[in-house]
Amino acid sequence: MVNIALSPLFHKNNHIIAISFKFDFAIKEYIKSVEGVKWSKTHKTFYIVHTVSNKQKLYQALRFKDWYVDYSALSSAKANIPKAQTKTLSIKLPYLEDSQQNNLEKFKKWMQQKRLSINTVNSYFEVTSFFLRYAQLKQQPITVRLVEQFNYDFIVRPNKSISYQNQCINGIKKYLDYIGTPLLSFDIERPKKPKKLPEVLSSDDVKNILDNIINLKHKTLLTLIYSAGLRIGEALKIRISDIDSKRMVIHIKSAKGNKDRYTLLSLKFLELLRLYYKTYKPKDYLFEGQNGGLYSTSSAQNILKKAAKKSNIKKPITLHTLRHSFATHLLENGTDIRYIQTLLGHSSPKTTMIYTHVSETSIRNIKNPFDNL
CATH class of the missing domain: 1.10.443.10 (Intergrase catalytic core)
Structure with a gap:
């Protein structure tokens, strides 16, 4: 599997995300095609300016290829994210224990066997990873209260979108389904999306x-x-x-x-x-x-x-x-x-x-x- 590593850098008075990978021409051409990605001669790496929208755009592009993305360096680099561009969290999540990481990988394979789309599998895998690391930090069993706390700390407080919030809830519920926990006790209400009319061209x-x-x-x-x-x-x-x-x-x-x-x-x-x-x-x-x-x-x-x-x-x-x-x-x-x-x-x-x-x-x-x- 292709491995992509994302890490924070400071370049030309800008906070950037460095994109590292083992050289392969096809990977290089794909990375270059992502809007906003540039090459730094100084650091000898591809990069994109570190903003919330750019990070989401980059994640989406990499997920589309079903590559493994290591963004742990970004998660722990609070000081390298400009406050004017995004609201950072003061919580630093621990790495998952080996047994939990293995279980998470099995969860991913289980979703693939259910024939969920690549984007859905990667999204649910990502949000579940965050949630399990959060549960490990709190040292609490999975309860409605823990899900609500996670929802507030990682979605509401950083002012993430309603779509992302629904995605997180869906991902956690899918994981509960996987481990055989009754879903009836986790009746978490999803926020309603604002009803906006689509843009239409003549x-x-x-x-x-x-x-x-x-x-x-x-x-x-x-x-x-x-x-x-x-x-x-x-x-x-x-x-x-x-x-x-x-x-x-x-x-x-x-x-x-x-x-x-x-x-x-x-x-x-x-x-x-x-x-x-x-x-x-x-x-x-x-x-x-x-x-x-x-x-x-x-x-x-x-x-x-x-x-x-x-x-x-x-x-x-x-x-x-x-x-x-x-x-x-x-x-x-x-x-x-x-x-x-x-x-x-x-x-x-x-x-x-x-x-x-x-x-x-x-x-x-x-x-x-x-x-x-």
Whole structure:
């Protein structure tokens, strides 16, 4: 397994995270592709400025590759984190005893056997590790009270997101399930996420973005995400055999919730795809990295960011905005909400109904009472 070590450094009057690994060209190219990562000639290491958002971005990129990440040096380096950038904790967690560490590794394998996604396994493994180290520090058995204390010290006090808080609770509950502890006695209430409407681009904005991408591979990838309404992870895992040009559908396999589905294959996209295939000749995955394997999520996000800037789009957008726009444009064109739910792979129609709140067509058709005065 690839081992990545993260450690704190001070470089050019900045607190940074140094990224160390045994040299491998493919690893080096992937690390370089992460947004914000730079090379230090002074320290002979890759690094990223030490902020909360950068750290989360780096963790996400490394988890995607399912590499082992040693960040113990960061956890114990309170003095090296700028107070203006993040709220640090005064608690220094002990290392797990060998027996607990071995049990934690077995927990990870147990989750993998349950066929949980790589991201879910890594997230639950990480939060459970923190929780068990916290329990070892407090020298207390696992109780609701201990979980509540952990929740306050490591989530509420540092003002971490509601999504992360729910993730932690889910991870701890999954561990309790693994060790056979009755979950009924651990009925911990999850905080509700704020209900925010998604950012949506107009059809003209999407066209401008795609027109401003010159690289054929980049254009094909972003066009696929929009024209099929895909999550970025789904787009990057598509294989050549998943494209069915006879039925004009794309087979999305083992998507969120480990579910398969079919979505639309655009005729215009198919023309672009054939040109891309003749040029790049991918062997397995439709979009492969420079040295084979999956293409980088962060690279795809950078492509969109640059194209949006060229298109003079000011609103904050991500790759998921293209998926939101696909769904909204279908709704505005009169597509039944149930079909949209199927194409997006939503389990509940409530998730899909959010697009009725951002559809311009439905809003424009409402007569404003002021106009009747």
